[in-house]
Amino acid sequence: MPHRISEILLVASPYDSYLIEEDGLIYEQIRREYNGLGLLHAPEVTHVSTAAEAFELLRSTRFDMVISTLHIQDMHAVKFAKALRSSGYTMPIVLVAYDNTERKSLVSRHDASIFDRVFIWQGDYRLLVAIVKSMEDRLNVENDTNVADVQSIILIENNVRFYSLYLPIIYTEIFKQSQRLIAEGVNLTHRNLRMRTRPKILLCTSYDEAWAYFEKYSGNILGVISDINFRRQGVHNPEAGIQFVESVKKRYHDIPALLQSSNPEFKDRARAIGASFILKDSPRLLHSVQEFIVQNFGFGDFVFRMPDGRIVGRADNLKSLEERIREVPIESIVYHSERNHFSNWLKARTEFSLAHQLRPKQVRDYQSPEGLREYLVTSLVEYLKSRTRGIIADFDKDSFPPGGFGRIGGGSLGGKARGLGFVNNLLSKYRIEEKLPDVRIFVPTTIVLGTEVFDQFMAQKELFAFALTCDDDAEILKRFLAAPMFPQKVVRKLGDFLEVVREPLAVRSSSLLEDSQYQPFAGVYETYMLPNNDPDPEVRLQELLKAVRKVYASMFYRKAKDYVRATDYRLEEEKMAVIIQKLVGSRRGTRFYPDFAGVAKSHNFYPIAPQQASDGVAIVALGLGKMVVDGGAAVRFCQKYPRHVVQFFSSNETLKTAQHEFFALDMRAPDTEPSSPTAQQAPYEDPLIKLYPLEVAEKDGSLIYTGSTYSYDNNVVYDGISREGDRLVTFAPILKQGVFPLPEILDLVLELGSWSMGAPVEIEFAVNMNPAEGPKEFGLVQMRPLVLNYEMEELNVDQHKPEDLLVQSDQVLGNGVKRNIHDVIFVDTENFDRAESARVAEEVAAFNALLTKQNRPYLLIGVGRWGTLDPWLGIPVTWDQISGAVAIVEASFRDFEVAPSQGSHFFQNLTSFDVGYFTVNAQHGFIDWNWLREQPAVSTRNFTRHIQLDKPLRVLINGHKNRGIITKPGTDELS
Template sequence: MEKIDLQRIYKRKKTDRDIFQELMAFKVKEILLIANYYDAYTIEREGQFTDKVYGEYLQVNLYTAPRFISVASEEEALDVLAKRKIHLIVIMAGLDKQTPQLISLHLKSKYKDIPQLMLVNNNADLAYFDSIEDQLSQSIERIFVWNGSTKIFLAMAKYIEDKVNLETDTRLGDIRVILLVEDSIRYYSRYLPLLYSEIVTQTQELIRNEPENDELSLIMKIRVRPKVILVSTFEEGVAIIDKYRDNLLCVISDVKYSRNGVEDEDAGVDLIEYTHQADDKIPCLLQSHDVENAKRAKAVNAEFINKNSVTLSHEITRFIKEKLGFGDFIFKNSSGKPIDKASSIEEFKHKLTTIPDESLKYHSIRNGISTWFMARGQISLAKRLRRYRFEDFKTVDEIRRFILQVFEGYELKKIRGRIINFRPQLVNSNRYIVSLGKGSFGGKGRGMAFLSNFIENVSFRKLIPELKIAIPKTAIIGVEEYDNFIEINNLIQTIYTEKNYEIVKDAFIRGSLSLQLRQKLRSYLEIMKRPLAIRSSGLFEDSLSQPFAGVYATYLIPNNHPDLERRLQELETAIKLVYASIYTDDSRAYFNAIDYVIEEEKMAVIIQEVVGQEHNGKYYPNVSGVAQSYNFYPFSYIKPEDGFAVIAVGLGAYVVGGEKTYRFCPRYPRLQLASIQDMMRDSQKYFYAIDLGRSDYDLAKDGEQAAITSYDLKEAEADGTLTYSASVYDFLNERIVYDFNSRGSRIVNFPGLLEYDQIPLPKTLDILLDIFSQAMGSPVEIEFSLNIENQIPTLYLLQIKPLIKNDFWVDIDQLPIDTQRMLMRATKGMGNGKIENIQDVIYIDPDKFNRLKTEEMAEEIKSLNQKMTALDRNYLLIGPGRWGTRDPLTGIPVTWSDISKAQVIVEQGLKDYPLDASLGSHFFHNVTSMKVGYFAIPYDSGDSFINFDILKKQETVEELKYARHIRFTAPLTILMDGKKQTAVILYGENE
């Protein structure tokens, strides 16, 4: 299949959040400050300059303060510019005024695109720089005056950012513009910092008061604050008004400044009149140090502020709140008298239905509603309302209905593919994810949110018209509820000191969830009455850097008891058991192996509707499976990048348990090497389902399988769910036929899906693996279920997680390898890199192997692993058959905690015990994330071998009935070629 162009098919539905991310593309992150040592000292004083600048940013809750690099000469400046990406150059001019000018000119000739600002030491020097304004303008964009406050640096950075981003941001986000016309360096150096601080503060205050704003939303919504554009002449002011008339939020103007190249005492007043000719609803503010100008301001319907007023900050705050949409929305009657107010968007929507027609008409004519919404970061809503004017409607009632329809459509559109706060009426849909508690969603939760968003932004109907793609109905409890649970039940001491999992588990079960969460869960269950899967989602789980896969618990519950309180109790118990699963022996072993502190882990919980439907009292999907985009066991012409999938009938617990599933390559689904005998032997014989008639299960006692029952495959056939999944072995003719009327054993090989394309599952998986691996920038694993209800097949995506793969490949064929020192060579497996710190080998003695005693062998391996864990020593593990299988006849049934210190694992075939190479079953992710090598040595393979003679000669550390622990005197050299799936292990020359 040709590689899919992700950018072509991923048509993101732009939400406000998307627009926020595109805004402020240019950020001043690196500032080069050029000042001689004396001037630098003037700024830095006691060395606290950087801290103070960061303090100014933090005071207004801006999270990305620029970094300053200070130099004292042109030579140093050029050196920095050659090595770093500088966004702004600030040149300090103090006692020496000539040198800064020369430096500025020289730098401009070499770095034309970097803006330069000059910072003058005090007001007394301004007259000199006014006199050389034309000369300075060749390289200096604007001059500011330093009056001892580091706020000036915030203003300089924001001034440049707003100027650069103005055109793009007004186009993308309809961002509003505050025009400041001032030519006095002294005054705009004082005025601009004050204006920026107030605007940012007011923007944050109103955004925080809106519901559904997390910290990230707050940070991004700050980007919709109005741009402050500073100009100094009448002509520049007119140009901004003409170009950004529809975005102009207000005009703040001095009275006297240049018009036609000369000082004009009427320029400010005339500019306000020009503004009102363009739009008489634009608020204007005339500011002057001469209070006599207050009369002139009133004459042109403008506010007035005395620039020298001691209450300047208070007056600016009042103007911003009352005139620019930052305060409450004040509903007024036809004469402009206030009659009501709304403090939030929800309150506005409610009062919109009750305010008199005259009030709605008053505000519609003035178009102030969209301004108020824009100030609150509701870009899409504001833009939609802004397109229409009062004249576009026949009646006021029509306007009212239109605004309410815009609200409703906007709400539905914006939640698709999103995470929404819990509302009972929105539970029963899979178009979004419902949040039942605050805090991070953990690794799996992030994966589900990503899937939900992706499905809404890709037209899968065009790519795969025969199969619907969806996620199950999903709700997530954030990690804050886990913290609440630990705190209100006084479990801190327990989780820090108690190592016995059973004691921890009992303490968790006795605990109580918060009252608020219990109320939400009760309301949730009043709507949701189908079986539920309660899944773990730890902070570290399935992350790109360290996926804790298969370590924590998942519980399935029928959720069908007639008593709501009984169902609530079952759900609460499952949640608490998921919380407790952080502290299982397996989990502790994993944390120790990767050197993480277990107390740093926190748990979110995913509650998903179980995919499937009822069949004669059983609940299960037609097919469950796992697909990966990178295949470490390719054969024939299959490439590792073609991926693979394993599928089975029934619930997915069968698949992740490492049992007999059907494996295929989605790109070449018909390509199989298995003989009829192999297919008969390895075919699925039973399946898992939820028994809807059972009520005697005990989650705490029986574990994750408590509510799950295994059924003979005959029951699936009786349910009619084998239609696409099984064939019949025609023993008379030694063939496999796709005909259930034939007599013979059923073989689960999914012919309807893989051979006859009745449902395009392989094609779909191939497409999904391709686009998701592109989207995540990593090989991926997808867990899925296929359900066919009312003849409509739907593929549900249950989880997605990254597969960690090393970036550095070892090419064994290109290395000078001494074949006389080979302990092992494998031509099939996984792993990559070079390991040189292992001296220990634990292996099952092939001479003592007994296929009926593999469970005893597993106990011996567990015992040796515990001792290696105590010593903190990694080792090479070798044994017959599959490691980690649940079928003791096919290998050694260990869990991950039983072999957690194994750095390289080898599966070996024996003469009468052929090897069916596995992928480490359910601990495959642990193997890959911890960079464990995993290799297969088939019996009597010419290219692959293990030199047991060398192993027998080594020092015996401990020998048990079946297992042997030996130690080499020098570390082994382990080379793993990830591209060719080969490995070589070398021992020292004197062994």
């Protein structure tokens, strides 16, 4: 193999680089894959953030491949690739997109043929290995076929998302096969030969490209995996795959071939020519491809020696290397040091900085050889410490530090855990707590169950196939809770973790697709909290395992399936990692909760002067953050202008909109009767998360930091709770009197997060004002990129007469034009009753199910806040209940206005699905209610009506100015 990719230049924002590198684990995974092949050198990845840095590095360093993402800070990725080629660089250039939306947007605007290949990254570390290997295979196939008679597999697929899924699967199976062959080698030479003769994979996107490979290497083709509809002679041919396999079979009838298509009519055609067939829409597509490959397509340790060749020890990692150096005879250490064996071995493991540190050291530099041993041990210990600082290491209870961040099991961390790990890395690297010494800013103690644990759990008793097809959430939960098998190693590790952490825990989802920039899957999967206080360790362990099972089950609930169905993804692609995290807060009586929690964004979608969008926004509430993310009553403020809280502009508005109750974790046993929860629990909500009145918080001593008092005597709201009167949560002690530097912390963390991710960000946090020891605590529990459209066309929405408009607002989210809307679902304000808002949600959900099934997009109009937790603030729909709406309008109640809840999961999904979102009140536009009521209704329910229009409505939104209109049918289009 003359062409080896040893040096990779990764050009990406720090966050994009972090996603690919997966907390440093990617290097270990690549090394393992390479060790499985017996290769001596895994590639080193060098990361830069800008094109300017890339060109500067290229002038002094030789790179074998360049990987670029779309998020380069100073130049568009296409322009960067063209600049590389015009500068004479010939190495492969690969583009990695993080979402099919990104890729489609690129292809629609630019010629992407400048890249050797485009891939879609979905959190599977194996894709990077596959990218490297596919490029090496293309470069080496001629030489290796001629010299070593290697076999090749032709993969024909022009869909980027599919070949990004297929390549890791095919390479994984080839690597497994290679390992089996290596074990069968009769001697070292034979084993080395087998290491280097694994089959090549030749990725093609057209008939002509594939046929050229077949003509050249026809005697060495192991098999064919092909799509059916792709280009032949420059023209799309709907039967190109059939024709290719037919031609191959005429020459070599025994070559196995797999054809896949979204059209089931090709099944018989494929079988007629001797090929297997898989339907691309099958929920078991990936498994079927893997099964076909298995059925049809038939380095190492550091060895300590004495000068005479005797073996006195082995080490397979840095920790065991340190242990062996402490105990082997000094003659062995001198022998290896004189020959630079330590530095060479470290280089092969990509531990370059430590290798460079050790290489210059000679025995003569020390007074005695024992001085060299001491130096080697000290260097290894310090290096291991520095390598684990701020990263996610494999969990071991003996070495797990207080406040540590670890993992159990292989595979991906999932999107949410990646964001947490990235924050943990940032806090460690930049030490921002030094700027605020009176506050501890941290990521709470966390372990993550990798997706391999999920894979092992789902493999039992056809659980995966059942969950994919079952529509009964209760039955899914029952089956998952009854599933007996958990990997015993994982169970032991979880038991060890519970020995280390005895405080309450949050068990949270972290799927592969969660917190992606374009579909964040916010609130789709479940979170459960555990008191973790039973005196019996086995009881605590079983409660934890039960919570993990419930998180796994939530991936297959109806609302999750409905959400995935509305995206470009398929549920089969999804995998679930699980975050197990120590809760931030304190115990008060039978309750556990933080003094306050919230969400903050570096971009404000609805700024109010003097605020600007880039100033950001925060939404906070007393108690657990569920009040905020579920759209309940909370305080909304801009960290740049903390005293400017618009929602409290009068005493009456403060009384109406302020928080009057809070969420906390009930620390009693799950079967204990609740004290009187003030809201009904949904079937799968956490039964231990309960609502309590503010009187309880006052008795607990937590209201003092966030509370105010309303006096009925003079209709005034006073800061603090020293007076008699009704208690309200306004955060006045913090925002006005500065008892805690919350605005400063948010400003600092959001600025750092936005810079490092190369995009606006959102964080979730919790604050403990009175920890058992140490300073006040600000715990970061999540960071994710925000969904923004930076390539927005500025539309003119002013060239319409008011009588031609159904809706007009200058408080609108979204951008662009939405046409062909013939259906409107609206909540009739004349008979709306806030006490019946839950029934309104059910009616809307029924209309949504009907129109979604008919594939009819619709406009949704209602009063109050859509998606709120509090039924008195609006209509408590969940995302799956309104998923077919392409635009949503929320109007104020007759007696008071409700601000949009930017911190809710519902709001995040609005932005990710590009749903137009209009807020209409006395200050921001109008709705022509009379026109709506005049239209004949297709269906009328108690509170809602469905009208169907002969001519379509149009939605026009100017995202630059946050203004929008909805025109009535028949209105002439104006540009």
